[in-house]
Amino acid sequence: MKKRSQPAAKPGETPTCAKCGACSTVCPVYRVTGREYHTGRGKLHLLEKLDPAAASAAYAEILSRCLLCGACSAVCSRKIPVAAQLAAARAELNRRAGEQALKRHLVGDLLARPRLLELLAPLARRFNPAPIPADSGLNLRLGLPPQLPAEAEKPPKPATAPPTTTPYLFAGCYGTYLAPAIGHAVQSLLGKAGVEAPQRAAGWGCCGLAAYGAGRLDQARGLARRNIAAHPGPASIVVSCASCAAHLSHYPQLLADDEQWRPRAEEFAGRIKEFSLFLQETTSDQPLPPTPGPGPEPGPRLKILYHDPCHLRFMLPITKPPRKLLSALPQTELVELPRGPRCCGHGGLFNLAHPTDAAAILAELAAECRQSGAEIVTSTCTGCLLHWQKAATQQLIPARVLHLAILLDRLTSSAGS
Numbered sequence: 001m002k003k004r005s006q007p008a009a010k011p012g013e014t015p016t017c018a019k020c021g022a023c024s025t026v027c028p029v030y031r032v033t034g035r036e037y038h039t040g041r042g043k044l045h046l047l048e049k050l051d052p053a054a055a056s057a058a059y060a061e062i063l064s065r066c067l068l069c070g071a072c073s074a075v076c077s078r079k080i081p082v083a084a085q086l087a088a089a090r091a092e093l094n095r096r097a098g099e100q101a102l103k104r105h106l107v108g109d110l111l112a113r114p115r116l117l118e119l120l121a122p123l124a125r126r127f128n129p130a131p132i133p134a135d136s137g138l139n140l141r142l143g144l145p146p147q148l149p150a151e152a153e154k155p156p157k158p159a160t161a162p163p164t165t166t167p168y169l170f171a172g173c174y175g176t177y178l179a180p181a182i183g184h185a186v187q188s189l190l191g192k193a194g195v196e197a198p199q200r201a202a203g204w205g206c207c208g209l210a211a212y213g214a215g216r217l218d219q220a221r222g223l224a225r226r227n228i229a230a231h232p233g234p235a236s237i238v239v240s241c242a243s244c245a246a247h248l249s250h251y252p253q254l255l256a257d258d259e260q261w262r263p264r265a266e267e268f269a270g271r272i273k274e275f276s277l278f279l280q281e282t283t284s285d286q287p288l289p290p291t292p293g294p295g296p297e298p299g300p301r302l303k304i305l306y307h308d309p310c311h312l313r314f315m316l317p318i319t320k321p322p323r324k325l326l327s328a329l330p331q332t333e334l335v336e337l338p339r340g341p342r343c344c345g346h347g348g349l350f351n352l353a354h355p356t357d358a359a360a361i362l363a364e365l366a367a368e369c370r371q372s373g374a375e376i377v378t379s380t381c382t383g384c385l386l387h388w389q390k391a392a393t394q395q396l397i398p399a400r401v402l403h404l405a406i407l408l409d410r411l412t413s414s415a416g417s
């Protein structure tokens, strides 16, 4: 029988799936579950066949079992934006079947155990260097009781600050409230590279990635408008978290239907500078100058594994600048995972909703990390760093885990690493 070919997509139309299966070979979730309906292809098939309003618990569960990593779209010959379609499907499911249908599966056991959350919340807040705002996606990531308000934010007031060329630093919620050392390290590195001290915008907020991943599009759009208003041009916006950088760059798509804000989102996205790319361009591939002092003790080179955050690798895509910055230093030796870079399994809310799958994905990477001989694992995504830190705490890897900015700053300081 003659095989029917799929019709070609017209310009502006989303192409249809060819069912070729290329996405199955790279899907981290499929790799650990072995279920076809967890692949990009399987989920797209489900979206085609099922009505979200009549969705079963199984439908919501399958939609939740996605890291939104974008690996499938990167290999798809038809360039289907699978992760974006799945995020849109989550929003549609929230709208038509009620938010609880999906939320139960996104934050898993945590929502089912409110007593545990009540006990954890004050502890987590007490040990945080700064209070976490109610609309920060960190609340969900840390398993704190979700505090995202249900309604969309009010439109922000226009900024009154005069135009500035002093770069902004966007350190994100993690780099501001939980690990302010990241922001300080970026500031120190920019100083070493001869860039004027960056400013922090008044009125900035969570980038909105967690809200977007949870299908809360109104919330995500409200946060986008707020950040755009808080960062008037023409200054560059240096972003120290890979996932924030990818999501801030995605604002034009998020606000595509908003005639008033779309042009502003495009202008804003054009000024987003992921920190490693910004630093590499600023230093023109030269090693960062060390701070004055005796310099690090001579000794064997430090074996460093740079972990590619999926948001950086597939969405921006940026893979070379962090490696160039590290390999330009005399005391480092870059190592790679034997089977190449892959998702660590954190996926924002995924590790909370599906801890067993997330742990299985991480365990595979940890085994390869041990083979690589890495003494330090570094990355720029705060979610990835939290997950690798978990591997270190559980002694799955004999390596320290550091944000790239902190590592580079230490390696170029007189005290060395």
Ligand code: SF4
Binding pocket: 026, 027, 028, 029, 030, 038, 039, 040, 043, 065, 066, 067, 068, 069, 070, 071, 072, 073, 082, 083
């Ligand atoms: S986005 Fe990642 S986890 Fe989700 S279907 Fe695609 S490859 Fe799998």
Ligand code: SF4
Binding pocket: 016, 017, 018, 019, 020, 021, 022, 023, 024, 040, 041, 044, 072, 075, 076, 077, 078, 079, 080, 082
């Ligand atoms: S790679 Fe693209 S076309 Fe092929 S099965 Fe996956 S989504 Fe469909």
